[in-house]
Amino acid sequence: MLYLIGAGIGESDISIGSIEVCRKASKVYYESYTSLISESKLRFISDNIGKNIEELTRGMLEEESMRIVKEAKSSDIAIIFSGDPLIATTHKILFINATKEGVKVEVKHSSSIISAAIGESGLDFYRFGKVATISRWTDSYKPVSFYESIAANQSNNLHTLLLLDYMPESGSSMQLPEALRILIEAENHYGKGIISEGTKVFVMVNLGTDKQQKLYSSISELARSNIEKGPSCIILPAKLSDIEEEIISSMFY
Amino acid sequence: MLYLIGAGIGESDISIGSIEVCRKASKVYYESYTSLISESKLRFISDNIGKNIEELTRGMLEEESMRIVKEAKSSDIAIIFSGDPLIATTHKILFINATKEGVKVEVKHSSSIISAAIGESGLDFYRFGKVATISRWTDSYKPVSFYESIAANQSNNLHTLLLLDYMPESGSSMQLPEALRILIEAENHYGKGIISEGTKVFVMVNLGTDKQQKLYSSISELARSNIEKGPSCIILPAKLSDIEEEIISSMFY
Known part of the structure; x- marks a missing residue:
């Protein structure tokens, strides 16, 4: 077996x-x-x-x-x-x-970042569109499927859970500052007007561990924040409903 | 605490x-x-x-x-x-x-039907659209948000994970025969041509337990199958990719 x-x-x-x-x-x-x-x-x-x-x-x-x-x-x-x-x-x-x-x-089976991140965000589980992964950008390789997924989800008023690529060579996942930078670079590159420095996103680091850190803030503020290292994910929300606004104000303080 | x-x-x-x-x-x-x-x-x-x-x-x-x-x-x-x-x-x-x-x-955190069902289906995790729940239909109340979710996902070529409503009064989740019947009734009612008796779906019963049962078959065949009772879910797939076809043929036999 x-x-x-x-x-x-x-x-x-x-x-x-x-x-x-x-x-x-x-x-x-x-x-x-x-x-x-x-x-x-x-x-x-x-x-x-x-x-x-x-x-x-x-x-x-x-x-x-x-x-x-x-x-x-x-x-x-x-x-x-x-x-x-x-x-x-x-x-x-x-x-x-x-x-x-x-x-x-x-x-x-065991706990997964998928259900944990959705639950911990406080957002409505039924309003999540397809999940995407942010991959590393290099001079010659700029994968944008994550940007297209966000655009498709946003046009259907759905939230997007963004995972960060794992790089086995270095034995670590992409860290948040790099992922946030790629989000902005992708927007500048493709210019659909769906992400800006002022876009508020959820970031979650070391979810389910003693070193867990959850923030809901604009990309520019997050870039200045003191964020721990560790496995992370981002949720780019669609337009929040009234109930979601209320729940989030209690869960992210 | x-x-x-x-x-x-x-x-x-x-x-x-x-x-x-x-x-x-x-x-x-x-x-x-x-x-x-x-x-x-x-x-x-x-x-x-x-x-x-x-x-x-x-x-x-x-x-x-x-x-x-x-x-x-x-x-x-x-x-x-x-x-x-x-x-x-x-x-x-x-x-x-x-x-x-x-x-x-x-x-x-612990295991969730969300990641378990997606994993056990063999389908590409990145091709799942939003999740929906099938609620009980009565003469006066026929909720169709699940049908609209399937339609939206299908039009974007995305798979749909369908959960079955839990009814606390009876202390059990909706069973599969009822859920499959509601799928067909919803199609007859709204007629968008997205579900038929011949539509192949995945059904999973008692996932993660000794009594686990997984099937991939047409709705009409499943209606005739001997399906165990227990907590269940359905996945209505979009068009399968070649890799998905290959994986599924080994995982559902």
């Missing part, structure tokens, strides 16, 4: 059920290619399951995924992912490879 | 961190108005935290929420919710009432 296990977003968000599975598994891996699991979190999980957790890097996931699937033919293997598994294509490919080899797969 | 605690979607999805909080709390409640937590799951949590869990019904949440907030002024109070907290307005109002009284609130 192959277990795909969510470690959630907080330090101790891994579920009781997942701990039980990992305790019994003959081998436990963690995946470090699509997202980061902090050292302290890995230690917490390792202490709780009473065994070491082996790293699976990109290369190992691609080249050795069949080896792991074969291990899972004769014993219980667990792979721990940050957040909730199966969102990234890499995880689905593991699922498919296992299925092709006749290995059963069980997913143990 | 007031702790809003997610019990997740699976029987043992509650996090280690949440169990620690509940063990130390002077009182632990669970909320039974916006969603159901099964008896076996409550027993599992109660056994793990070593104390009883008191029910909070709708009336209690509305009339006694200030009493609970006041309890939380002088001691640690935990309220357990199904899934991930703060999605429902009821939860946000608790948050606001506590804040107004100067009581600190901490949210312990």
Whole structure:
């Protein structure tokens, strides 16, 4: 059996059920290619399951995924992912490879930035359009699908949850100042008039952890704010309803 | 301190961190108005935290929420919710009432139907439009916002996650046969030509539990299928991409 296990977003968000599975598994891996699991979190999980957790890097996931699937033919293997598994294509490919080899797969779900960020914003859950990811801009590569998603959502009066790209080479997600800068640069580049320095956005850093920080402010003010480092996301709201205004005034003070 | 605690979607999805909080709390409640937590799951949590869990019904949440907030002024109070907290307005109002009284609130996140259903479908996470809920139809009340959401998503070539209404009076969520019937009735009523008996949808029942059932089939075939009872959701896909077709053929067999 192959277990795909969510470690959630907080330090101790891994579920009781997942701990039980990992305790019994003959081998436990963690995946470090699509997202980061902090050292302290890995230690917490390792202490709780009473065994070491082996790293699976990109290369190992691609080249050795069949080896792991074969291990899972004769014993219980667990792979721990940050957040909730199966969102990234890499995880689905593991699922498919296992299925092709006749290995059963069980997913143990955990907290995800998606529902946590939507909930913590106080905004109406039913008013979120499609999610987008802000990718790093270079001189030669300026991906704008996130800008097009915001434009499409705004034209339907829907909020946009913006995730920040994870860069496995550096072992960290894009930090907020860079993401806010790219938002403004994209606007200057494509000029649809949907984002300005005065646009108020929600930013959330280290959600679900002791170092959580939530702000609702204009992009220019946020650029001057003292924002902690850590996994972050941005919500660019559509026009707020009266109820949303009221809720937000109590939740962001 | 007031702790809003997610019990997740699976029987043992509650996090280690949440169990620690509940063990130390002077009182632990669970909320039974916006969603159901099964008896076996409550027993599992109660056994793990070593104390009883008191029910909070709708009336209690509305009339006694200030009493609970006041309890939380002088001691640690935990309220357990199904899934991930703060999605429902009821939860946000608790948050606001506590804040107004100067009581600190901490949210312990857990697995949610939102990310779990999107992940388990195999569909591209970035191609989901806004989520909708199918509400019960009566002779005099036929809410169609879900149909309008599907139409809007389809016109943007986006998938729609459809949740099924929870009815606190009966203590259960709408079951799939009724939801599929309402989908067809809504189409007959409004006739935008977006749903037919032949439309293939994903249905997921008891996600994240031992009784999990996932199907991808036409509405007419699903109406004839032997589908288990339990909390369910439907995904009405937009046009599938080639990669999605490939992934789904391995994940739904």
